[in-house]
Structures are given as C-alpha cells and as structure tokens.
Amino acid sequence: MTNLQFIWFILIGVLFSGFFFLDGFDFGVGMLIKSFAKTDAERDVVIRTIGPHWDGNEVWLITAGGAMFASFPMWYATLFSGYYLVLFLILAALIFRGVSFEFRANMETARWRTFWEWAATIASLGAAFLFGMLFTSMIAGMPIDKNGDMTAHFFDYVNLFSLVGGIAVTVLCLVHGLNFVRLKTDGELRDRALTWNKVLYPVLFAGEVLFAVLLFFSTDFFDKKPMSTTGIVVALVIFTVLAYWGVLKNHEWLSFVGSGLSLISVVVLIFNGLFPRVMIANNPANSLLIKNSSNSPYTLHLMTILTFSILPIVLIYFIWSYWVFYKRLSSPKQEA
Amino acid sequence: MINLGLDILGLARFQFGMTTVFHFFFVPFSIGLAFVVAVMETMYAIKGDKDYKRMAQFWGKMFLYSFAVGVVTGIIQEFQFGMNWSEYSRFMGDIFGAPLAIEALAAFFLESTFIGMWMFTWDRFNKWVHTLFIWLVMFGSSLSALWILAANSFMQNPLGYIINAKTGHVQMVSFAKVVGNPQLWNEFPHVIFGAFVTAAFVIAGCSAWRLLKRDHVTFYRKSLNVALVIGLIFSLGSIASGDLQTRYLINNQPMKFAAMEGLYKDSTNKGEWAVVSGFDTKNHKTTWSVDVPYVLNLLSYHKMSGTVKGMNPINQEMHAKYDKKFGKDMNYYVPTNTLFWSFRIMAGAGALFALLAVVGLIMNRKRSQAIMRQRWFLYILGLCLWLPFVVNTAGWFVTEFGRYPWIVYGLLTIADAVSPNVSVASLLTTNIVYFLMFATMGFIMIVLCHRTLKAGPDSDNTDGYASSDTDLDPYSKGAFNHD
Numbered sequence: 001m002t003n004l005q006f007i008w009f010i011l012i013g014v015l016f017s018g019f020f021f022l023d024g025f026d027f028g029v030g031m032l033i034k035s036f037a038k039t040d041a042e043r044d045v046v047i048r049t050i051g052p053h054w055d056g057n058e059v060w061l062i063t064a065g066g067a068m069f070a071s072f073p074m075w076y077a078t079l080f081s082g083y084y085l086v087l088f089l090i091l092a093a094l095i096f097r098g099v100s101f102e103f104r105a106n107m108e109t110a111r112w113r114t115f116w117e118w119a120a121t122i123a124s125l126g127a128a129f130l131f132g133m134l135f136t137s138m139i140a141g142m143p144i145d146k147n148g149d150m151t152a153h154f155f156d157y158v159n160l161f162s163l164v165g166g167i168a169v170t171v172l173c174l175v176h177g178l179n180f181v182r183l184k185t186d187g188e189l190r191d192r193a194l195t196w197n198k199v200l201y202p203v204l205f206a207g208e209v210l211f212a213v214l215l216f217f218s219t220d221f222f223d224k225k226p227m228s229t230t231g232i233v234v235a236l237v238i239f240t241v242l243a244y245w246g247v248l249k250n251h252e253w254l255s256f257v258g259s260g261l262s263l264i265s266v267v268v269l270i271f272n273g274l275f276p277r278v279m280i281a282n283n284p285a286n287s288l289l290i291k292n293s294s295n296s297p298y299t300l301h302l303m304t305i306l307t308f309s310i311l312p313i314v315l316i317y318f319i320w321s322y323w324v325f326y327k328r329l330s331s332p333k334q335e336a
Numbered sequence: 337m338i339n340l341g342l343d344i345l346g347l348a349r350f351q352f353g354m355t356t357v358f359h360f361f362f363v364p365f366s367i368g369l370a371f372v373v374a375v376m377e378t379m380y381a382i383k384g385d386k387d388y389k390r391m392a393q394f395w396g397k398m399f400l401y402s403f404a405v406g407v408v409t410g411i412i413q414e415f416q417f418g419m420n421w422s423e424y425s426r427f428m429g430d431i432f433g434a435p436l437a438i439e440a441l442a443a444f445f446l447e448s449t450f451i452g453m454w455m456f457t458w459d460r461f462n463k464w465v466h467t468l469f470i471w472l473v474m475f476g477s478s479l480s481a482l483w484i485l486a487a488n489s490f491m492q493n494p495l496g497y498i499i500n501a502k503t504g505h506v507q508m509v510s511f512a513k514v515v516g517n518p519q520l521w522n523e524f525p526h527v528i529f530g531a532f533v534t535a536a537f538v539i540a541g542c543s544a545w546r547l548l549k550r551d552h553v554t555f556y557r558k559s560l561n562v563a564l565v566i567g568l569i570f571s572l573g574s575i576a577s578g579d580l581q582t583r584y585l586i587n588n589q590p591m592k593f594a595a596m597e598g599l600y601k602d603s604t605n606k607g608e609w610a611v612v613s614g615f616d617t618k619n620h621k622t623t624w625s626v627d628v629p630y631v632l633n634l635l636s637y638h639k640m641s642g643t644v645k646g647m648n649p650i651n652q653e654m655h656a657k658y659d660k661k662f663g664k665d666m667n668y669y670v671p672t673n674t675l676f677w678s679f680r681i682m683a684g685a686g687a688l689f690a691l692l693a694v695v696g697l698i699m700n701r702k703r704s705q706a707i708m709r710q711r712w713f714l715y716i717l718g719l720c721l722w723l724p725f726v727v728n729t730a731g732w733f734v735t736e737f738g739r740y741p742w743i744v745y746g747l748l749t750i751a752d753a754v755s756p757n758v759s760v761a762s763l764l765t766t767n768i769v770y771f772l773m774f775a776t777m778g779f780i781m782i783v784l785c786h787r788t789l790k791a792g793p794d795s796d797n798t799d800g801y802a803s804s805d806t807d808l809d810p811y812s813k814g815a816f817n818h819d
Contacts (some may be wrong), residue, residue: 051452051455051456052452052453052455052456053452055407055448055451055452056445056448056449056452058407058411058448059440059445059448061411062411062440062444063437063440063444065414065415065440066414066433066436066437066438066439066441067433067437067440067441068433069414069417069418069425069429069432069433069436069437070433070434070436070437070438071433071437072429073425073426073428073429073430073432073433074426074429076417076418076425076433077418077422077423077425077426077429078422079418080415080417080418080419080422080425081418081419081420081755081757081758082757084419084755084758084762084766085765085766087415088419088762088765088766088769091412092769092773094408094411095408095409095411098404098407098408099404099405099408099777099780101404102400102401103780103784106401106784106787106788108787147756148426149422149755149756149757150757151757295430296430296500296507296508298507298509299430299431299433299434299507299508302434302508302511303434303437306434306438306441307441310438310441310442311441314441314446317445317446317449317450318445318449321449321450321452321453324457324460325452325456
C-alpha cells in the first residue's frame with residue numbers, strides 16, 4: 001500500500017464522516033416533519049432550519065461517491081453494483097426528500113401538502129435506516145467472487161445485525177436532528193425537542209450496546225483489531241453519554257457536537273475495521289484490498305493536489321453559509 | 337431505436353437513456369435560467385429599476401423548481417455508473433472518476449451553497465452581493481457541465497491515456513490532454529449556449545402566453561425583451577459552435593457524421609445534401625431523398641468542392657481496424673434514422689430560434705405595439721417554449737447513439753461494460769419505478785410552472801415565494817418571525 005492510497009482511504013472516510021455528521025441532522029429533522037411538528041406553521045419552522053443547508057449537505061454524499069470512483073474504482077464498482085436494490089431505494093428516498101420541500105411549499109390543497117410532508121418524513125427515515133443497514137451488512141462480509149462481483153441474497157442484506165445497525169443509525173440521526181432543532185429554534189419547539197431527547201437517549205444506549213454485542217459476533221473487527229475496535233466503541237458510547245449529559249444539563253452545543261461525534265465514531269469504527277481492506281468478502285481471498293483497488297499513482301497524485309487545493313476553499317464558504325443562517329427561528333405563536 | 341428486449345444490456349441502456357434525457361431536461365433549463373436571472377438581477381443592480389428585481393424573483397421561482405429536480409436526478413446519474421455499469425467503472429475509473437469528483441468538489445458545493453444563500457437572503461445583503469450569489473450559482477453549474485463533458489469527451493475521443501498491460505484498464509498519463517480534448521472544447525460551448533437558448537425561449541414562450549391574455553403587459557414585454565436578446569445571441573452562438581463540432585466529427589467520428597447526413601456511399605464532388613431522406617437500414621441503402629447540390633460541402637468544409645465518406649466504406653475500414661481485437665461479428669453501423677432526423681431537428685430549430693428572436697425584437701420595440709397586435713406571432717412563441725427540450729434531447733441522441741457500438745470509442749464496447757451481477761428483475765423494477773417517478777416529477781414541474789405563471793409576478797406568496805422586500809422565505813407561508 002502506498003502513502004497516496006492510504007491518504008485516499010482516509011479521505012473517503014473523512015467525506016463519509018462529513019456526510020453522516022451533516023446529513024445526519026438533516027435526515028433527523030426530516031423525520032420530525034410529520035411526528036414532532038404538530039401544525040403547519042411548526043412544520044414550516046422545522047423545515048426552515050435545514051432549508052438553506054440540506055442541498056449542500058447532500059453534496060458530501062455525491063462527493064464521497066465521486067471521490068470513491070476517482071480513487072478506488074474497484075471498490076466503487078463492487079459496492080454500487082452489489083448493493084443495487086439498497087442503493088436504488090436510497091436514491092428513491094433522496095429524490096422524494098429532495099423535491100418534497102419545494103413541492104410542499106407550493107401545493108394548494110392541504111391533502112397534497114400532507115402528501116409531501118409524509119414523503120419527506122418517510123424518505124428521511126428510510127434513507128437513514130438504509131444507509132445504516134448498508135454499512136452494517138457490508139462490514140459483516142458479503143459473497144464476492146474473484147472478479148469482485150457480489151451476488152448476495154436477501155438475508156445477506158437484511159439480517160439481525162444489519163437491522164440493528166439500521167435502527168441504531170436512524171435513532172442516532174433522529175437525536176442529532178433534535179439537537180440541531182434545539183440549536184436553531186426557540187420557544188415551544190426548542191422545549192419539545194428536549195423532552196423528546198430525554199426519552200430517546202435511553203433507547204439509543206440500548207441500541208448501541210446491542211450493536212456492539214452483535215459487532216463482536218458478526219464481524220472480525222474484535223479478532224483482528226481488538227484494541228482499536230474496543231477503543232472506538234468506547235468513544236462512541238462516551239460521546240453519546242456526553243450528548244445525553246448535555247441534554248440533561250441543557251448544554252445545547254455539547255449535545256449537538258456529542259451526537260455528531262457519535263455518528264463520526266460509527267464511520268471511524270467501520271473504516272478502522274475495514275483497513276487494509278475496502279470490501280470484505282466471505283471468502284477472505286476475494287476481499288478487495290486498498291492496495292489493489294485503487295487508481296494509478298498518477299491519478300491519485302493529481303486528485304490529491306486538486307482536493308487539497310479546492311476543499312479548503314469549499315470549507316470556508318460552506319461554514320460561512322452556516323454562519324449567515326445562524327439565527328434562531330422562533331416557534332409559531334399558539335393560535336387562540 | 338432502443339433495444340427493448342428484456343436482457344441486462346437492453347434494460348441498462350434504456351435506463352441510461354431515460355435518466356439522461358430526463359436529467360437533461362432540467363440541466364440546461366437550470367443553467368440557462370441561472371444565467372438569465374443573473375442578467376436580470378444585474379440589470380436591477382445597475383439601473384435600480386424594480387421591474388428587473390421582480391423579474392429575477394419571478395423567473396427565479398422556476399429556476400428553483402428546475403434546480404431541485406435536476407439535483408436529485410443527477411444523483412441517479414452518478415450512482416448509475418457503479419450500479420449498472422460496473423465493468424465500465426473498473427475499466428474507466430482512472431480517467432472517469434477524476435472529473436466526476438472534481439465536479440462534485442468544485443461545482444456542486446458552489447452551486448448548492450450559494451443557491452441556499454440566494455434563496456434566503458434577498459433582504460440581508462446589498463444588491464451587488466446578492467447578485468454575486470446568483471452569478472456564483474451560474475458559474476458553478478457551468479463548471480459542473482464542463483467536468484461532466486470532459487468525462488463524456490473521453491468516451492467520444494479518448495486522449496491522454498495508455499492501456500495498463502496488467503489489468504487491461506485505461507490509465508491516465510496526461511490530465512492536460514484529458515482536459516484539453518478538442519472534443520470537449522467543441523462540445524462545451526455548444527451545450528452552454530444551448531442552455532441559454534433553452535431558458536430564453538421558455539421565458540419568451542411563457543411571456544407570450546401571458547401577453548395574449550394582456551396580463552402585466554409591461555412586465556412580460558420587458559421579460560420578453562431580455563429573453564429574446566439572449567435568445568438571439570446564443571442561438572447564433574449555438575449554430576456556430578454546432579458547426580465547429582459537426583466539422584470536427586468528419587475526421588474524428590466519421591461514422592457519426594455520415595449517419596447525420598444519411599450517407600451510405602461516399603458523396604460526389606457535387607456535394608448533394610439531403611434535406612429529407614428515407615433509408616433501408618437493413619440493406620444499408622438510401623431509398624429516396626430530396627437533395628440540394630453543394631450544401632454538403634459548404635456545411636462540411638465551408639467550400640464548394642470535396643467529398644464525404646459514406647457509412648458503407650467506413651464500416652469496412654472499421655472492420656479492418658478492429659476485427660483483430662473485437663471479432664468479426666461487430667456491427668459498426670449507428671442508428672441512421674435517429675441521427676439523421678435528430679440532426680435536422682437541431683439545425684432547423686437553431687435557425688428558427690434565431691429568426692423568431694429577430695422578428696420578436698423588432699415587434700417588441702419600446703414604442704411599438706406590433707407585438708400586441710400580431711397575435712399569431714405570440715402563439716408561435718408560446719408553442720416554441722417546448723421546442724428547446726426536444727432539441728436538447730436530439731443533441732444527446734446524436735452524440736450518444738452516434739457512439740454505438742462503443743461506450744469508450746475504439747476501446748470498450750457497450751456490451752462489455754454492463755454489470756454482470758445485476759439481474760433482469762432488478763433492472764426492470766428500477767426502470768419502471770424511475771419511469772413513474774420521472775413522469776410524476778415532470779408533471780408536477782409543469783403544474784408548478786403553470787401555476788406560478790397564472791399567479792403572476794405580483795402574487796404574494798401563493799406559492800410560498802414572497803415578492804415583498806421583507807418576508808422572503810421560500811418555504812414559509814409567512815407565519816413566523818425572525819428574532
């Protein structure tokens with residue numbers, strides 16, 4: 001494995017971390033539209049918290065996909081063709097979500113507004129769940145042949161481990177979204193998000209513990225890298241505890257950063273366990289390795305220069321855009 | 337035209353065609369609208385005329401709808417390479433991934449961040465800064481077109497690569513050559529100009545329908561004027577860049593060029609150009625045609641003399657060149673009817689657009705009422721708002737069907753590129769669902785644009801997009817306050 005290959009493995013991890021941190025709260029907020037927000041006006045506020053951002057957040061996913069293609073095309077080809085129907089469902093969810101905000105705002109009848117609200121809610125829930133399921137089943141190992149083609153069956157994708165993984169990621173996104181709502185709103189919505197999180201965090205703890213146990217039995221992570229895997233799992237739990245503590249003590253920033261770091265820990269856990277592989281095959285001889293899945297040194301070198309010159313500029317205006325919309329939105333007044 | 341047999345290859349091709357065509361309804365519309373809206377807002381910033389601000393906001397609504405649909409269908413495009421064309425991804429990763437990643441990094445972030453800024457900050461920044469936002473969106477979306485076309489150009493005309501002896505995959509040796517590909521620099525201006533024309537004639541068409549109802553006459557006449565000026569400049573630009581691109585094909589992809597002109601045999605020195613033709617594609621013959629002498633040579637070489645190679649000799653040459661590697665059973669003929677007619681639609685529409693723009697601008701002079709009296713002309717303009725979408729599709733038909741049987745010209749066939757592990761059932765399901773989703777989204781787009789138009793430029797928030805200076809939140813019904 002060359003240094004460049006290593007850098008790109010890390011970079012893909014960084015891009016997915018960015019995606020889970022950002023789209024994590026965006027999925028979470030999306031799930032709230034038809035459950036947490038009670039009135040039309042409240043839904044306006046809830047959607048407005050992510051209004052200027054969701055699109056940019058999703059670009060992290062597109063960039064991660066593009067970067068994977070540009071650095072590890074064998075990984076990209078195996079993952080994307082192997083997870084065909086899962087990715088198709090994710091795409092459908094992202095499409096419905098993407099158009100739902102604009103379409104909802106423009107519908108004339110209440111029925112159609114409700115339709116797009118449900119679309120946004122279910123699609124956000126579905127996307128978070130499916131991403132969780134995809135990555136969980138991926139680390140458990142998949143049937144991959146010599147050419148790198150995956151021919152998996154239903155229960156390779158959907159099993160106890162991947163379901164728990166999917167649910168855990170969903171709940172994590174949900175609390176992350178609530179933490180974001182607490183930062184961005186004021187009044188009734190801000191208070192309600194606190195109440196919700198007080199209930200949801202114990203559920204999340206249970207989910208994380210169950211996930212860790214299944215991780216032990218379903219993957220080779222604890223065999224191959226006992227120290228680092230244990231360390232990251234512990235970090236994941238600590239971040240969640242910190243976030244919960246933030247919820248209880250009313251430190252909003254702490255809980256938001258805590259839930260964000262929890263999501264990033266999940267990504268780190270996955271990438272740490274994968275290394276030095278990128279796809280784990282049931283037959284270890286067929287696993288895709290960093291060293292033989294990448295592009296040529298020329299392309300990697302080129303991409304490294306370009307990425308390190310463009311990404312900092314992107315980060316500057318990306319963060320600036322959040323700063324511009326920093327203001328809290330007040331909850332709608334209760335109608336008498 | 338498209339192989340609809342239920343095999344993986346046919347279904348994957350159909351899916352690629354369907355998603356590309358649908359995606360490309362919205363891409364040029366968005367790029368073009370961003371440009372027109374940016375021009376309008378700039379005029380507002382310079383002149384301080386509030387009408388131009390209303391125009392930017394009003395047509396900006398359509399831009400936002402189109403952008404949303406364009407973005408979500410774009411994700412399908414990116415994922416599709418890995419999902420349906422995994423062999424292609426493995427073969428081309430070293431070249432194809434780079435522009436795709438740069439597109440995301442350099443263009444998508446720019447677009448998506450600044451579109452959020454533009455939508456939500458009408459009252460927060462001074463007019464120059466706010467205008468800058470829409471120019472950045474426009475710049476970002478053009479940049480994204482540039483990078484994806486760089487990838488496409490390699491597929492049309494591979495440059496700057498070697499074949500890795502061990503893996504058999506392409507490997508980049510010169511990024512400068514990949515980006516400097518003449519195919520790209522012929523294709524890019526044509527696509528961008530076409531995008532500007534698309535937006536211009538949609539706006540012109542919409543304005544024409546409202547003018548027929550004598551609704552907001554000043555507003556729509558001003559919109560019409562901006563649209564037609566842009567439409568005129570860039571339809572001429574499209575014709576010129578299209579001419580460059582077409583002539584580049586003569587040497588580069590002779591089969592594509594011959595099919596666009598419907599030539600099975602070499603042309604004679606008299607340069608007969610077929611206005612319309614019938615073909616016997618099975619026996620590779622032209623059955624009938626209406627010819628004009630010398631036009632072919634004028635189009636091809638800008639001279640009266642010369643000859644153009646026909647498809648039959650080209651087919652033989654290609655067999656001689658490629659049989660060793662790809663076998664004798666290859667069919668190098670491209671779908672002649674599709675290319676021939678698509679090209680004529682494009683060329684005809686280009687001329688029509690330029691003509692309509694000239695006539696429209698003359699009728700729409702400031703003191704003249706001609707445009708209001710010549711209702712037939714407004715009807716024509718109104719109908720022509722659909723034409724750019726047909727033309728854009730025709731353009732991609734020529735480019736992509738003309739590449740047949742290659743996915744990467746001369747290097748990889750379409751048949752060898754498809755994912756071997758994806759089932760017919762999966763592909764059929766996704767095709768059906770995508771189709772239904774596209775149909776729904778397309779329908780809603782039309783309904784929304786129609787409604788926006790009916791509500792008019794002064795509508796306060798009927799579609800959630802305020803036009804007053806104070807409350808400018810696209811997603812709100814105006815029910816809540818900022819702190």
